[in-house]
Amino acid sequence: MDPISTKPQGECNVSIKLGMGFGSDEHAYECYNEYATSIGFSVRKKYANKNRVQGYVTSTKFTCNKEGYRNIDKRDSIVKKHRKETRTGCLAHIIISHQSNGVFHITLFEDKHNYPLVDPTLSYLLPSQRKIKVVQAYELDLLDDSGIRLKASIEYAARQAGGQSFLGYTKRDHKNYLRDKRQESLKHGLDDDSLITNVFWVDAKMIRDFKMYEDVVSFDTPYRTNKEYRPLALFVGLNNHSEMIIFGAAVLFEESTESFEWIFNAFFKIMSADKPQTFMTD
Known part of the structure:
Protein backbone atom coordinates (compact mmCIF):
# COMPACT_ATOMS: atom_id res chain seq x y z
CA MET A 1 0.00 0.00 0.00
CA ASP A 2 2.88 2.32 0.73
CA PRO A 3 4.79 2.95 -2.55
CA ILE A 4 7.72 4.34 -0.56
CA SER A 5 9.09 2.67 2.53
CA THR A 6 8.79 4.50 5.82
CA LYS A 7 11.89 6.53 6.60
CA PRO A 8 13.50 5.97 10.02
CA GLN A 9 12.93 8.82 12.47
CA GLY A 10 15.30 11.68 11.63
CA GLU A 11 16.06 10.51 8.09
CA CYS A 12 14.54 12.48 5.22
CA ASN A 13 15.05 13.14 1.55
CA VAL A 14 14.02 16.00 -0.68
CA SER A 15 11.23 14.16 -2.49
CA ILE A 16 7.65 14.06 -1.24
CA LYS A 17 5.05 11.70 -2.75
CA LEU A 18 1.49 10.63 -2.10
CA GLY A 19 1.44 7.59 0.19
CA MET A 20 4.85 8.27 1.71
CA GLY A 21 5.12 7.04 5.31
CA PHE A 22 6.64 8.56 8.46
CA GLY A 23 7.25 7.33 11.99
CA SER A 24 5.57 10.38 13.59
CA ASP A 25 3.86 13.64 12.73
CA GLU A 26 6.99 15.53 13.87
CA HIS A 27 9.09 13.49 11.45
CA ALA A 28 6.61 14.23 8.65
CA TYR A 29 6.95 17.96 9.36
CA GLU A 30 10.75 17.76 9.31
CA CYS A 31 10.76 15.95 5.96
CA TYR A 32 8.18 18.27 4.39
CA ASN A 33 10.20 21.25 5.62
CA GLU A 34 13.38 19.75 4.15
CA TYR A 35 11.55 19.30 0.83
CA ALA A 36 10.35 22.94 1.09
CA THR A 37 13.93 24.08 1.66
CA SER A 38 15.10 22.32 -1.50
CA ILE A 39 12.61 24.16 -3.74
CA GLY A 40 12.23 27.49 -1.91
CA PHE A 41 9.16 27.88 0.30
CA SER A 42 8.30 27.89 4.00
CA VAL A 43 5.98 25.55 5.90
CA ARG A 44 3.48 25.97 8.72
CA LYS A 45 1.08 23.66 10.54
CA LYS A 46 -2.56 24.32 9.64
CA TYR A 47 -4.23 21.98 12.10
CA ALA A 48 -3.85 18.71 14.00
CA ASN A 49 -6.73 16.37 14.87
CA LYS A 50 -6.39 14.15 17.94
CA ASN A 51 -8.06 11.02 19.25
CA ARG A 52 -10.45 12.21 21.97
CA VAL A 53 -9.86 9.23 24.23
CA GLN A 54 -6.14 8.50 23.94
CA GLY A 55 -4.98 11.93 22.78
CA TYR A 56 -2.68 10.84 19.94
CA VAL A 57 -2.61 12.75 16.62
CA THR A 58 -4.88 11.20 13.99
CA SER A 59 -4.25 13.62 11.12
CA THR A 60 -2.35 16.82 10.43
CA LYS A 61 -2.24 19.35 7.62
CA PHE A 62 1.01 21.14 6.74
CA THR A 63 0.70 24.03 4.29
CA CYS A 64 2.82 26.57 2.49
CA ASN A 65 3.17 29.59 4.78
CA LYS A 66 1.47 31.74 2.13
CA GLU A 67 -1.74 29.70 2.45
CA GLY A 68 -4.88 31.75 3.08
CA TYR A 69 -5.01 35.48 3.80
CA ARG A 70 -4.49 37.56 6.92
CA ASN A 71 -7.65 38.16 8.95
CA ILE A 72 -9.16 41.64 8.85
CA ASP A 73 -8.28 43.60 11.97
CA LYS A 74 -10.88 46.10 13.20
CA ARG A 75 -8.04 48.44 14.10
CA ASP A 76 -6.98 48.68 10.43
CA SER A 77 -9.36 51.61 9.90
CA ILE A 78 -7.30 53.77 12.27
CA VAL A 79 -3.86 52.59 11.15
CA LYS A 80 -2.10 54.90 8.70
CA LYS A 81 0.60 52.48 7.58
CA HIS A 82 -0.71 48.97 7.04
CA ARG A 83 1.37 45.83 7.17
CA LYS A 84 2.23 44.37 3.80
CA GLU A 85 0.09 41.36 2.83
CA THR A 86 2.44 38.38 2.70
CA ARG A 87 -0.04 35.61 1.98
CA THR A 88 -1.26 34.73 -1.51
CA GLY A 89 -3.90 32.06 -0.88
CA CYS A 90 -1.46 29.35 -1.96
CA LEU A 91 -3.01 25.85 -1.92
CA ALA A 92 0.21 23.79 -1.67
CA HIS A 93 -0.05 21.33 1.24
CA ILE A 94 0.12 17.79 2.51
CA ILE A 95 -2.25 15.95 4.84
CA ILE A 96 -0.91 13.01 6.84
CA SER A 97 -3.12 10.42 8.53
CA HIS A 98 -2.33 7.98 11.33
CA GLN A 99 -2.69 4.33 10.27
CA SER A 100 -3.49 1.30 12.42
CA ASN A 101 0.16 0.20 12.26
CA GLY A 102 1.27 3.48 13.86
CA VAL A 103 2.69 4.96 10.64
CA PHE A 104 1.63 8.36 9.24
CA HIS A 105 0.93 8.31 5.50
CA ILE A 106 0.52 11.25 3.13
CA THR A 107 -3.12 10.97 2.06
CA LEU A 108 -3.34 14.30 0.20
CA PHE A 109 -0.57 16.18 -1.60
CA GLU A 110 -0.76 19.43 -3.58
CA ASP A 111 2.61 20.58 -4.91
CA LYS A 112 1.66 23.60 -7.04
CA HIS A 113 2.25 27.14 -5.68
CA ASN A 114 0.60 30.34 -6.95
CA TYR A 115 3.63 32.61 -6.54
CA PRO A 116 7.34 32.57 -7.53
CA LEU A 117 9.34 30.45 -5.11
CA VAL A 118 12.51 31.66 -3.39
CA ASP A 119 15.90 30.70 -4.77
CA PRO A 120 16.83 27.56 -2.75
CA THR A 121 20.17 29.17 -1.85
CA LEU A 122 18.16 31.73 0.17
CA SER A 123 15.80 29.21 1.80
CA TYR A 124 17.67 29.52 5.10
CA LEU A 125 16.05 32.96 5.53
CA LEU A 126 12.49 31.56 5.45
CA PRO A 127 10.62 31.25 8.77
CA SER A 128 10.27 27.46 9.02
CA GLN A 129 13.89 26.88 8.00
CA ARG A 130 15.31 29.16 10.70
CA LYS A 131 16.09 27.26 13.86
CA ILE A 132 18.76 27.50 16.55
CA LYS A 133 19.90 23.96 17.33
CA LEU A 186 14.68 38.70 34.84
CA LYS A 187 12.67 38.74 38.08
CA HIS A 188 12.10 41.91 40.11
CA GLY A 189 15.33 43.47 38.86
CA LEU A 190 17.52 40.47 39.79
CA ASP A 191 19.02 37.68 37.68
CA ASP A 192 19.64 34.06 38.67
CA ASP A 193 22.84 35.02 40.48
CA SER A 194 20.98 37.68 42.55
CA LEU A 195 22.81 40.44 40.69
CA ILE A 196 21.10 43.76 39.99
CA THR A 197 19.86 43.87 36.40
CA ASN A 198 17.79 47.09 36.28
CA VAL A 199 18.92 50.32 37.98
CA PHE A 200 16.98 53.59 37.92
CA TRP A 201 17.99 56.84 39.57
CA VAL A 202 16.86 60.45 39.95
CA ASP A 203 17.92 63.28 42.23
CA ALA A 204 16.08 66.18 43.80
CA LYS A 205 16.86 68.53 40.91
CA MET A 206 15.47 66.06 38.36
CA ILE A 207 12.23 65.74 40.34
CA ARG A 208 11.95 69.54 40.66
CA ASP A 209 12.61 70.03 36.94
CA PHE A 210 10.00 67.45 36.05
CA LYS A 211 7.36 69.25 38.12
CA MET A 212 8.07 72.41 36.11
CA TYR A 213 8.55 70.99 32.60
CA GLU A 214 6.55 67.75 32.55
CA ASP A 215 4.41 68.55 29.51
CA VAL A 216 6.77 66.81 27.05
CA VAL A 217 8.96 63.81 27.89
CA SER A 218 11.26 61.93 25.53
CA PHE A 219 12.46 58.42 26.33
CA ASP A 220 15.06 56.40 24.42
CA THR A 221 17.75 53.74 24.92
CA PRO A 222 20.41 54.65 22.34
CA TYR A 223 23.51 54.08 24.43
CA ARG A 224 25.36 50.78 25.00
CA THR A 225 28.82 51.95 25.97
CA ASN A 226 29.12 50.20 29.34
CA LYS A 227 31.18 47.05 29.85
CA GLU A 228 28.19 44.72 29.97
CA TYR A 229 26.66 46.27 26.82
CA ARG A 230 23.49 47.17 28.73
CA PRO A 231 21.06 49.82 27.44
CA LEU A 232 21.29 53.22 29.14
CA ALA A 233 17.80 54.72 29.15
CA LEU A 234 17.12 58.45 29.59
CA PHE A 235 13.97 60.43 30.35
CA VAL A 236 14.60 63.83 28.76
CA GLY A 237 12.70 67.13 28.46
CA LEU A 238 13.19 70.79 27.54
CA ASN A 239 13.22 73.77 29.90
CA ASN A 240 11.94 77.28 29.17
CA HIS A 241 15.20 78.11 27.38
CA SER A 242 14.78 75.12 25.03
CA GLU A 243 17.69 73.44 26.76
CA MET A 244 17.72 69.68 27.22
CA ILE A 245 17.25 68.52 30.81
CA ILE A 246 17.33 64.99 32.22
CA PHE A 247 14.44 63.80 34.38
CA GLY A 248 15.84 60.35 35.13
CA ALA A 249 18.18 57.62 33.88
CA ALA A 250 18.41 53.84 34.07
CA VAL A 251 20.69 50.98 33.12
CA LEU A 252 18.50 48.12 31.88
CA PHE A 253 19.28 44.43 31.72
CA GLU A 254 17.77 44.37 28.22
CA GLU A 255 15.22 46.09 26.00
CA SER A 256 12.27 43.85 26.90
CA THR A 257 8.61 44.50 27.69
CA GLU A 258 9.21 43.60 31.33
CA SER A 259 12.11 46.04 31.64
CA PHE A 260 10.16 48.90 30.07
CA GLU A 261 7.10 48.24 32.24
CA TRP A 262 9.34 48.29 35.31
CA ILE A 263 11.10 51.55 34.44
CA PHE A 264 7.93 53.40 33.41
CA ASN A 265 6.17 52.38 36.63
CA ALA A 266 9.23 53.34 38.68
CA PHE A 267 9.50 56.74 36.95
CA PHE A 268 5.89 57.80 37.46
CA LYS A 269 5.85 56.45 41.01
CA ILE A 270 8.93 58.44 42.00
CA MET A 271 7.68 61.56 40.25
CA SER A 272 4.18 61.11 41.75
CA ALA A 273 2.89 62.11 38.35
CA ASP A 274 0.24 61.25 35.83
CA LYS A 275 1.14 60.62 32.22
CA PRO A 276 2.58 63.73 30.50
CA GLN A 277 0.68 65.44 27.69
CA THR A 278 3.25 64.27 25.14
CA PHE A 279 5.49 61.22 25.51
CA MET A 280 7.95 60.53 22.69
CA THR A 281 9.88 57.28 22.26
CA ASP A 282 11.36 55.07 19.54
Whole structure:
Protein backbone atom coordinates (compact mmCIF):
# COMPACT_ATOMS: atom_id res chain seq x y z
CA MET A 1 0.00 0.00 0.00
CA ASP A 2 2.88 2.32 0.73
CA PRO A 3 4.79 2.95 -2.55
CA ILE A 4 7.72 4.34 -0.56
CA SER A 5 9.09 2.67 2.53
CA THR A 6 8.79 4.50 5.82
CA LYS A 7 11.89 6.53 6.60
CA PRO A 8 13.50 5.97 10.02
CA GLN A 9 12.93 8.82 12.47
CA GLY A 10 15.30 11.68 11.63
CA GLU A 11 16.06 10.51 8.09
CA CYS A 12 14.54 12.48 5.22
CA ASN A 13 15.05 13.14 1.55
CA VAL A 14 14.02 16.00 -0.68
CA SER A 15 11.23 14.16 -2.49
CA ILE A 16 7.65 14.06 -1.24
CA LYS A 17 5.05 11.70 -2.75
CA LEU A 18 1.49 10.63 -2.10
CA GLY A 19 1.44 7.59 0.19
CA MET A 20 4.85 8.27 1.71
CA GLY A 21 5.12 7.04 5.31
CA PHE A 22 6.64 8.56 8.46
CA GLY A 23 7.25 7.33 11.99
CA SER A 24 5.57 10.38 13.59
CA ASP A 25 3.86 13.64 12.73
CA GLU A 26 6.99 15.53 13.87
CA HIS A 27 9.09 13.49 11.45
CA ALA A 28 6.61 14.23 8.65
CA TYR A 29 6.95 17.96 9.36
CA GLU A 30 10.75 17.76 9.31
CA CYS A 31 10.76 15.95 5.96
CA TYR A 32 8.18 18.27 4.39
CA ASN A 33 10.20 21.25 5.62
CA GLU A 34 13.38 19.75 4.15
CA TYR A 35 11.55 19.30 0.83
CA ALA A 36 10.35 22.94 1.09
CA THR A 37 13.93 24.08 1.66
CA SER A 38 15.10 22.32 -1.50
CA ILE A 39 12.61 24.16 -3.74
CA GLY A 40 12.23 27.49 -1.91
CA PHE A 41 9.16 27.88 0.30
CA SER A 42 8.30 27.89 4.00
CA VAL A 43 5.98 25.55 5.90
CA ARG A 44 3.48 25.97 8.72
CA LYS A 45 1.08 23.66 10.54
CA LYS A 46 -2.56 24.32 9.64
CA TYR A 47 -4.23 21.98 12.10
CA ALA A 48 -3.85 18.71 14.00
CA ASN A 49 -6.73 16.37 14.87
CA LYS A 50 -6.39 14.15 17.94
CA ASN A 51 -8.06 11.02 19.25
CA ARG A 52 -10.45 12.21 21.97
CA VAL A 53 -9.86 9.23 24.23
CA GLN A 54 -6.14 8.50 23.94
CA GLY A 55 -4.98 11.93 22.78
CA TYR A 56 -2.68 10.84 19.94
CA VAL A 57 -2.61 12.75 16.62
CA THR A 58 -4.88 11.20 13.99
CA SER A 59 -4.25 13.62 11.12
CA THR A 60 -2.35 16.82 10.43
CA LYS A 61 -2.24 19.35 7.62
CA PHE A 62 1.01 21.14 6.74
CA THR A 63 0.70 24.03 4.29
CA CYS A 64 2.82 26.57 2.49
CA ASN A 65 3.17 29.59 4.78
CA LYS A 66 1.47 31.74 2.13
CA GLU A 67 -1.74 29.70 2.45
CA GLY A 68 -4.88 31.75 3.08
CA TYR A 69 -5.01 35.48 3.80
CA ARG A 70 -4.49 37.56 6.92
CA ASN A 71 -7.65 38.16 8.95
CA ILE A 72 -9.16 41.64 8.85
CA ASP A 73 -8.28 43.60 11.97
CA LYS A 74 -10.88 46.10 13.20
CA ARG A 75 -8.04 48.44 14.10
CA ASP A 76 -6.98 48.68 10.43
CA SER A 77 -9.36 51.61 9.90
CA ILE A 78 -7.30 53.77 12.27
CA VAL A 79 -3.86 52.59 11.15
CA LYS A 80 -2.10 54.90 8.70
CA LYS A 81 0.60 52.48 7.58
CA HIS A 82 -0.71 48.97 7.04
CA ARG A 83 1.37 45.83 7.17
CA LYS A 84 2.23 44.37 3.80
CA GLU A 85 0.09 41.36 2.83
CA THR A 86 2.44 38.38 2.70
CA ARG A 87 -0.04 35.61 1.98
CA THR A 88 -1.26 34.73 -1.51
CA GLY A 89 -3.90 32.06 -0.88
CA CYS A 90 -1.46 29.35 -1.96
CA LEU A 91 -3.01 25.85 -1.92
CA ALA A 92 0.21 23.79 -1.67
CA HIS A 93 -0.05 21.33 1.24
CA ILE A 94 0.12 17.79 2.51
CA ILE A 95 -2.25 15.95 4.84
CA ILE A 96 -0.91 13.01 6.84
CA SER A 97 -3.12 10.42 8.53
CA HIS A 98 -2.33 7.98 11.33
CA GLN A 99 -2.69 4.33 10.27
CA SER A 100 -3.49 1.30 12.42
CA ASN A 101 0.16 0.20 12.26
CA GLY A 102 1.27 3.48 13.86
CA VAL A 103 2.69 4.96 10.64
CA PHE A 104 1.63 8.36 9.24
CA HIS A 105 0.93 8.31 5.50
CA ILE A 106 0.52 11.25 3.13
CA THR A 107 -3.12 10.97 2.06
CA LEU A 108 -3.34 14.30 0.20
CA PHE A 109 -0.57 16.18 -1.60
CA GLU A 110 -0.76 19.43 -3.58
CA ASP A 111 2.61 20.58 -4.91
CA LYS A 112 1.66 23.60 -7.04
CA HIS A 113 2.25 27.14 -5.68
CA ASN A 114 0.60 30.34 -6.95
CA TYR A 115 3.63 32.61 -6.54
CA PRO A 116 7.34 32.57 -7.53
CA LEU A 117 9.34 30.45 -5.11
CA VAL A 118 12.51 31.66 -3.39
CA ASP A 119 15.90 30.70 -4.77
CA PRO A 120 16.83 27.56 -2.75
CA THR A 121 20.17 29.17 -1.85
CA LEU A 122 18.16 31.73 0.17
CA SER A 123 15.80 29.21 1.80
CA TYR A 124 17.67 29.52 5.10
CA LEU A 125 16.05 32.96 5.53
CA LEU A 126 12.49 31.56 5.45
CA PRO A 127 10.62 31.25 8.77
CA SER A 128 10.27 27.46 9.02
CA GLN A 129 13.89 26.88 8.00
CA ARG A 130 15.31 29.16 10.70
CA LYS A 131 16.09 27.26 13.86
CA ILE A 132 18.76 27.50 16.55
CA LYS A 133 19.90 23.96 17.33
CA VAL A 134 20.78 22.78 20.84
CA VAL A 135 24.53 22.77 20.12
CA GLN A 136 24.30 26.26 18.64
CA ALA A 137 22.37 27.46 21.69
CA TYR A 138 25.20 26.30 23.97
CA GLU A 139 27.67 28.19 21.77
CA LEU A 140 25.56 31.38 21.89
CA ASP A 141 25.35 31.10 25.68
CA LEU A 142 29.14 30.81 25.95
CA LEU A 143 29.70 33.82 23.67
CA ASP A 144 27.16 35.87 25.59
CA ASP A 145 28.63 34.90 28.97
CA SER A 146 32.07 35.88 27.67
CA GLY A 147 30.85 39.41 26.94
CA ILE A 148 31.07 39.07 23.14
CA ARG A 149 28.81 41.62 21.50
CA LEU A 150 25.98 40.59 19.19
CA LYS A 151 27.61 41.55 15.88
CA ALA A 152 30.90 39.80 16.68
CA SER A 153 29.01 36.81 18.08
CA ILE A 154 26.92 36.26 14.93
CA GLU A 155 29.98 36.67 12.71
CA TYR A 156 31.87 34.07 14.74
CA ALA A 157 28.95 31.62 14.64
CA ALA A 158 28.63 32.05 10.85
CA ARG A 159 32.35 31.36 10.35
CA GLN A 160 32.09 28.25 12.50
CA ALA A 161 29.19 26.98 10.35
CA GLY A 162 30.99 27.70 7.08
CA GLY A 163 28.94 30.74 6.12
CA GLN A 164 25.64 32.47 6.89
CA SER A 165 23.66 30.13 4.63
CA PHE A 166 24.78 27.12 6.70
CA LEU A 167 24.07 28.77 10.05
CA GLY A 168 20.34 28.06 9.96
CA TYR A 169 19.21 31.27 11.63
CA THR A 170 19.48 35.05 11.26
CA LYS A 171 20.82 37.88 13.38
CA ARG A 172 17.28 38.62 14.54
CA ASP A 173 16.82 35.00 15.67
CA HIS A 174 20.13 35.28 17.55
CA LYS A 175 18.99 38.48 19.27
CA ASN A 176 15.57 37.03 20.09
CA TYR A 177 17.15 33.94 21.62
CA LEU A 178 19.28 36.03 23.97
CA ARG A 179 16.29 38.24 24.79
CA ASP A 180 14.11 35.25 25.68
CA LYS A 181 16.92 33.75 27.75
CA ARG A 182 17.28 36.97 29.74
CA GLN A 183 13.55 37.36 30.20
CA GLU A 184 13.48 34.00 31.93
CA SER A 185 16.05 35.18 34.45
CA LEU A 186 14.68 38.70 34.84
CA LYS A 187 12.67 38.74 38.08
CA HIS A 188 12.10 41.91 40.11
CA GLY A 189 15.33 43.47 38.86
CA LEU A 190 17.52 40.47 39.79
CA ASP A 191 19.02 37.68 37.68
CA ASP A 192 19.64 34.06 38.67
CA ASP A 193 22.84 35.02 40.48
CA SER A 194 20.98 37.68 42.55
CA LEU A 195 22.81 40.44 40.69
CA ILE A 196 21.10 43.76 39.99
CA THR A 197 19.86 43.87 36.40
CA ASN A 198 17.79 47.09 36.28
CA VAL A 199 18.92 50.32 37.98
CA PHE A 200 16.98 53.59 37.92
CA TRP A 201 17.99 56.84 39.57
CA VAL A 202 16.86 60.45 39.95
CA ASP A 203 17.92 63.28 42.23
CA ALA A 204 16.08 66.18 43.80
CA LYS A 205 16.86 68.53 40.91
CA MET A 206 15.47 66.06 38.36
CA ILE A 207 12.23 65.74 40.34
CA ARG A 208 11.95 69.54 40.66
CA ASP A 209 12.61 70.03 36.94
CA PHE A 210 10.00 67.45 36.05
CA LYS A 211 7.36 69.25 38.12
CA MET A 212 8.07 72.41 36.11
CA TYR A 213 8.55 70.99 32.60
CA GLU A 214 6.55 67.75 32.55
CA ASP A 215 4.41 68.55 29.51
CA VAL A 216 6.77 66.81 27.05
CA VAL A 217 8.96 63.81 27.89
CA SER A 218 11.26 61.93 25.53
CA PHE A 219 12.46 58.42 26.33
CA ASP A 220 15.06 56.40 24.42
CA THR A 221 17.75 53.74 24.92
CA PRO A 222 20.41 54.65 22.34
CA TYR A 223 23.51 54.08 24.43
CA ARG A 224 25.36 50.78 25.00
CA THR A 225 28.82 51.95 25.97
CA ASN A 226 29.12 50.20 29.34
CA LYS A 227 31.18 47.05 29.85
CA GLU A 228 28.19 44.72 29.97
CA TYR A 229 26.66 46.27 26.82
CA ARG A 230 23.49 47.17 28.73
CA PRO A 231 21.06 49.82 27.44
CA LEU A 232 21.29 53.22 29.14
CA ALA A 233 17.80 54.72 29.15
CA LEU A 234 17.12 58.45 29.59
CA PHE A 235 13.97 60.43 30.35
CA VAL A 236 14.60 63.83 28.76
CA GLY A 237 12.70 67.13 28.46
CA LEU A 238 13.19 70.79 27.54
CA ASN A 239 13.22 73.77 29.90
CA ASN A 240 11.94 77.28 29.17
CA HIS A 241 15.20 78.11 27.38
CA SER A 242 14.78 75.12 25.03
CA GLU A 243 17.69 73.44 26.76
CA MET A 244 17.72 69.68 27.22
CA ILE A 245 17.25 68.52 30.81
CA ILE A 246 17.33 64.99 32.22
CA PHE A 247 14.44 63.80 34.38
CA GLY A 248 15.84 60.35 35.13
CA ALA A 249 18.18 57.62 33.88
CA ALA A 250 18.41 53.84 34.07
CA VAL A 251 20.69 50.98 33.12
CA LEU A 252 18.50 48.12 31.88
CA PHE A 253 19.28 44.43 31.72
CA GLU A 254 17.77 44.37 28.22
CA GLU A 255 15.22 46.09 26.00
CA SER A 256 12.27 43.85 26.90
CA THR A 257 8.61 44.50 27.69
CA GLU A 258 9.21 43.60 31.33
CA SER A 259 12.11 46.04 31.64
CA PHE A 260 10.16 48.90 30.07
CA GLU A 261 7.10 48.24 32.24
CA TRP A 262 9.34 48.29 35.31
CA ILE A 263 11.10 51.55 34.44
CA PHE A 264 7.93 53.40 33.41
CA ASN A 265 6.17 52.38 36.63
CA ALA A 266 9.23 53.34 38.68
CA PHE A 267 9.50 56.74 36.95
CA PHE A 268 5.89 57.80 37.46
CA LYS A 269 5.85 56.45 41.01
CA ILE A 270 8.93 58.44 42.00
CA MET A 271 7.68 61.56 40.25
CA SER A 272 4.18 61.11 41.75
CA ALA A 273 2.89 62.11 38.35
CA ASP A 274 0.24 61.25 35.83
CA LYS A 275 1.14 60.62 32.22
CA PRO A 276 2.58 63.73 30.50
CA GLN A 277 0.68 65.44 27.69
CA THR A 278 3.25 64.27 25.14
CA PHE A 279 5.49 61.22 25.51
CA MET A 280 7.95 60.53 22.69
CA THR A 281 9.88 57.28 22.26
CA ASP A 282 11.36 55.07 19.54
